[in-house]
Amino acid sequence: MDQFLRKHFAFLTTFWNKFLPHRVSNSCPLEFWEPVDGSLHPTLDPDPEEPAFSLFGVLYDFTARSADELSVNRGEKLCVLKEEGGYVLARRLSGDPVMGYVPANYISKLSQEPSAQQPWYISGISRTTANHLLLSPPNRHGSFLIRDSESNRGEYSLSVRNHTKVRHFRIYKEPGGSFYLEKGHMFPNLEQLLAYYTANWNVIHSPLLHPCIQKRPTETDQWERPRSEFQLWRKMGEGCFGEVWEGTWKNTVPVAIKIMKQADMRDDFAKEIQNLKCLKHTRLIKLLAICSVGEPVYIVTELMRKGNLHSYLNSAAGKELTTHHFLSISCQVADGMTYLEEQHVVHRDLAARNILVGEDLACKIADFGLARLLKDDVYSTTGNAMIPVKWTAPEAAIYQTYSPKSDVWSYGIFLYEVFTYGQCPYEGLTNQETIQQITRGYRLPRPNSCPAEVYGVMLECWKSHPEDRPPFHSLREMLFCIYKWGHYPFS
Template structure:
């Protein structure tokens, strides 16, 4: 028996040399007579490590540790966040790895505790936030408790495999693209290349003047269940009357808990989830009397509900085309125009571009109160310009030419759309460029054509429309100026009851 145990000890030490520290600790002088090997055979057999770490072969890869992990048995390897590992083999939910720092010990680590270096940052996940958009990053950095100098790194939305650095600079957020060259090096500027994100951050933390934005502390994510404060069970809502529908789904008048009248926007298509998330985030963060107020959401399961305050007269375009809408006076139309300008001035102050400003997205209440809605396309701007790409549907006849042709949006492209909205208001809901296709509309606009003055329109209002439709975006007025001009006209315009 002693001979057999000695041969077993020799066999284990020879074929599992990478567990030398284990053997030395538990079997320093060979296998004692009274020691059973049953527990060793059971543990080692469960995961069956068979690779020699001294010769990992071409299939091995360099990984980084995302979280601390304490071994639970002899097969497993205790690691700390930031450790570098050579992964020898992947086995289901585990990887067999050799630690590169300290003793070159080999063992198993849960696969979700590690990440391949060069694919995701691993040493300091506190500053890396995956799966968030540029818009969400900006909202997060501008929210409490973050402050000037807060920063994060996120995945690039437009360039797969690359990253973006987002930094709060006082009341604004600046975004920097982190490029990756063919060799895997990362850089903001080609003259300063780095092998990983940690080195890049370390450099710009010291040399922050290069990007004119100090990197003072990683972004802090709120741990509170903010979504739960808005999320309500679908059973609390009853649908009464369909008010309208569009490509997203339907809008219904309904009742919340049988007591509160509400409007319920139902998004039926699964592929509209991104638009839903953007609209919800904007409704949560933007608060103004001329913007529709969010009350609740139902995002668990299908269909998705966005629940807002009820505006009983529906959207402005439909209302203007109704019998009641046709009876509105010029003074009423001016009031509507002023209210929308007031809401858009607030969005301008928040540096938010709506991108879909039109009468169909203005909601009307019983007292002719108007509120801006449909924030699914709204975006926070970088500097003064936002560029998009893809095959998203664009409402061409309401869209500024630079946005329709080049997908370049700005607050001034919203000003163009506001001019079209004024045309809708003073024509009682007439569609702009009637009889023209989208392509014909763009061709005519680029040649200098502008919509004619509506019959029921003050010359001063039409002059404002033309200012909104200046070919050069910089020549168009701001919403602050538009609001002042419209309020001034509203004050001197004849009142219907005077």
């Protein structure tokens, strides 16, 4: 009954769709209902020579339930004459030319256009480009391609290499959809046209032997951008690696630009770039672009306007922070380090100077994976490595044995920095004296503004044996509980 109403009162389609929804077969795959990317081209106008009928393929079996419906089987081809609501009036092309109604969602329009998967079809190229492609190695005599016609929209051209020259043939398209080179030889699609002229190449005096081979374009790094796209505005910091500037990308997007001046540090920065590309987390600084062609090298990241946390803690705004703020910072960094730990990445230089601060006290970890970055007096050379001794676990400082557990030790030192407003740890001690004191069991005292619960977390981080230190996900949970439920006297 509902089909009858739909067909004979099509002007009430909206009403029928609301109160008499179509029943859809359970066998219909979900992907059938999803739009296909690229199936519509909004910049193209409809073909003014659209024929009065369209060719469709049957997607699912349908059994007629009344005399005016048409039974069809999956794979059959139909000529659709008109649409009425949720149905189409169609004529079967195979067997008896019977007409009838078929549900519109059981069929799909057939395309006579060449598929991008066809090796011989290259879209969007000019006659000149076709010449260049076919005359370039590894193409040779008999190489061919089909391209879009430059002068006749909706039609095509066949380009064939004949020894040292390229010949071009216009492929005409009839209003009904057939293709031809010569009026007497019509073909329903380009595949059959090519098959005919491959077998009868003497008609065009050019053999069709090999589809054109396109040279693969040189692979370029998706992150690589020309240096001219960036403008430097204000220097934010400087160290042994170079400088960090606030700037803009294409005069609109605010960015931070790390400039590497020393050519001998390219390997270090290559490692940092790889880490930035592969690691994605809200508490890690985000890579936007790189400029590695020529000198100097730029590493372009999101801009954190308040700079590094160490400098911020020492600023007037930093001096106004409370214990509640410190715990928020600590939780954010623990969250980012938990992600690095899960990805089996060792930071090696976790410290307040390598945490960047943005709006609303948002903190992000930077420079993960590098062992030397900022001021020379922070680092001590051991062999060929420069390490920040006062932030480094004893097993890493003495034996260069790094692990997530050595990062946990550094996180304890980071907490000390935060709760002392950026005070240098082990102040007054040299690097050598610091290692000696640590190995004898000395630990930094509890800062005045630090709750006892947080100092307990620090001591857990500073256990002598790495295996006794908690993982970052446990540190994150402990600090979050203190942040959420703790009642501390210092605020």
